Amino acid sequence: MPSALPEGQRAPNDGSLPELARGELSLRPLGIYIHVPFCTTRCGYCDFNTYTAAELGTERGASRAGYVDAAIHELGLAARVLGADVPAVSTIFVGGGTPTLLPPDDLGRLITAVSNHFALAPDAEVTTESNPESIDSAGLHRLRELGFNRISFGMQSAVAHVLARLDRTHSAGRPLQAVAEAKTAGFDNISLDLIYGTPGESANDWQESLAAALSAAPEHISAYALIVEEGTRLAARIRRGELSPTDEDDLADKYLIADQRLAAAGYTAYEVSNWARSAATRCRHNEGYWRSHHWWGIGPGAHSHVGGVRWWNIKHPRAYASRLASGQSPAQARELLSAEQRRVERILLELRLAEGLTTSLLTSTEKSRLVDLLTRRLAVVEDGMVILTPTGRLLADGVIRDLLD
Ligand SMILES: C[S@@+](CC[C@H](N)C(=O)[O-])C[C@H]1O[C@@H](n2cnc3c(N)ncnc32)[C@H](O)[C@@H]1O
Ligand code: SF4
Numbered sequence: 001m002p003s004a005l006p007e008g009q010r011a012p013n014d015g016s017l018p019e020l021a022r023g024e025l026s027l028r029p030l031g032i033y034i035h036v037p038f039c040t041t042r043c044g045y046c047d048f049n050t051y052t053a054a055e056l057g058t059e060r061g062a063s064r065a066g067y068v069d070a071a072i073h074e075l076g077l078a079a080r081v082l083g084a085d086v087p088a089v090s091t092i093f094v095g096g097g098t099p100t101l102l103p104p105d106d107l108g109r110l111i112t113a114v115s116n117h118f119a120l121a122p123d124a125e126v127t128t129e130s131n132p133e134s135i136d137s138a139g140l141h142r143l144r145e146l147g148f149n150r151i152s153f154g155m156q157s158a159v160a161h162v163l164a165r166l167d168r169t170h171s172a173g174r175p176l177q178a179v180a181e182a183k184t185a186g187f188d189n190i191s192l193d194l195i196y197g198t199p200g201e202s203a204n205d206w207q208e209s210l211a212a213a214l215s216a217a218p219e220h221i222s223a224y225a226l227i228v229e230e231g232t233r234l235a236a237r238i239r240r241g242e243l244s245p246t247d248e249d250d251l252a253d254k255y256l257i258a259d260q261r262l263a264a265a266g267y268t269a270y271e272v273s274n275w276a277r278s279a280a281t282r283c284r285h286n287e288g289y290w291r292s293h294h295w296w297g298i299g300p301g302a303h304s305h306v307g308g309v310r311w312w313n314i315k316h317p318r319a320y321a322s323r324l325a326s327g328q329s330p331a332q333a334r335e336l337l338s339a340e341q342r343r344v345e346r347i348l349l350e351l352r353l354a355e356g357l358t359t360s361l362l363t364s365t366e367k368s369r370l371v372d373l374l375t376r377r378l379a380v381v382e383d384g385m386v387i388l389t390p391t392g393r394l395l396a397d398g399v400i401r402d403l404l405d
Contacts, residue, residue: 008312008332011329024307025306031089031288032092033298034092034095036099037051041167045232048096049300049315062317082296088119091126091127092114092120094129095127100135104146108142126148126149127149128143128150128152131169132154140184150283152190152192152222153192154168155209155212159209162198165201172212179192189219189220189281191221194223196209196223196225197250203253206257221267223258225251255394270282271290271354292342300314300319300330312334352396355387356387358386359381
């Protein structure tokens with residue numbers, strides 16, 4: 001089961017935003033996230049808002065076939081709410097779920113709908129996520145023709161027993177083949193997602209996955225420590241004692257292995273879990289999240305942020321489609337962030353970035369706690385920016401906690 005959404009205050013039925021929030025639109029870039037909530041099977045570790053065909057049934061409003069129309073409907077609502085003076089859209093990110101379970105032309109309809117409702121910046125980054133087994137050469141060519149210029153494959157591992165433990169359905173070699181096919185199709189901005197710390201994964205297994213990912217020479221690599229999410233099959237298996245959770249030391253070793261190998265291959269960690277071959281191939285869309293830009297999240301369970309207002313959509317695809325069909329916003333609830341909440345959020349996110357966090361955001365108490373972090377070599381201060389060291393990045397969550405309380 002996907003996890004529950006946070007609570008919050010009621011969101012208006014027409015999706016409208018306070019004028020003060022709308023007034024901030026011109027100050028920072030705007031991104032659009034489009035969630036595709038479908039997967040062939042659910043991986044045992046995943047608690048994302050995604051549904052298999054069996055979970056959805058064939059009822060109207062919940063089918064894959066009708067989904068794109070509902071999402072396009074929400075894009076129309078977004079354009080009306082944001083108004084005519086909205087800046088050009090600088091990034092689109094189609095994520096999931098498994099976007100490439102939809103036919104490429106359906107994904108293309110989403111991009112066309114964005115350009116019909118908004119100005120799309122000429123240099124816009126247009127990404128889709130893809131499971132390597134869910135796309136072929138012809139599909140990749142079509143996606144490129146339809147305007148996608150970046151693709152992110154969920155590789156996770158190059159080791160068969162690790163993929164099996166994660167319930168992934170692709171073969172160990174398929175992600176590399178998919179990268180080669182994407183290159184032939186004209187993609188020159190390709191990313192691979194990896195997971196480390198799967199129960200049963202050895203340090204050698206992880207080295208093998210990194211070596212395989214590097215052999216494909218993608219422009220970008222994300223490497224995430226496996227999170228054991230409450231309510232997943234993985235969590236249940238660990239609770240029953242069938243699997244042992246990966247301990248913190250193992251995760252730490254694997255993070256440092258990744259950092260060293262990726263750095264040696266010319267990749268820079270521009271965020272704690274994200275490495276890029278150059279500044280130009282960072283994921284601009286995700287940078288928008290980390291830098292508190294504006295983004296509208298389309299689709300069931302999608303989250304949005306405009307000018308300090310955060311809201312999230314109702315989770316089930318059927319409820320989502322029926323809200324839109326009856327002329328209502330699919331937003332379930334929202335939060336109006338105070339200035340202090342926005343400041344703390346910036347600390348949480350910007351400290352994870354390679355450029356670091358400006359010391360001017362810190363209170364005097366936080367500045368005194370920073371001294372301790374500098375002594376422990378978890379961070380340095382350069383030109384007024386607090387920047388985490390590799391060990392600080394490894395312990396980022398704890399470092400941020402120590403700074404804030
Ligand atoms: C939610 S998936 C969507 C894309 C695609 N369906 C896939 O699985 O590759 C995006 C990425 O999140 C990461 N992810 C999902 N669940 C995770 C977990 N419990 N712990 C760590 N990473 C996770 C995976 O690396 C995955 O590639
Ligand atoms: S394929 Fe991706 S989104 Fe789907 S269940 Fe697996 S990790 Fe989650």
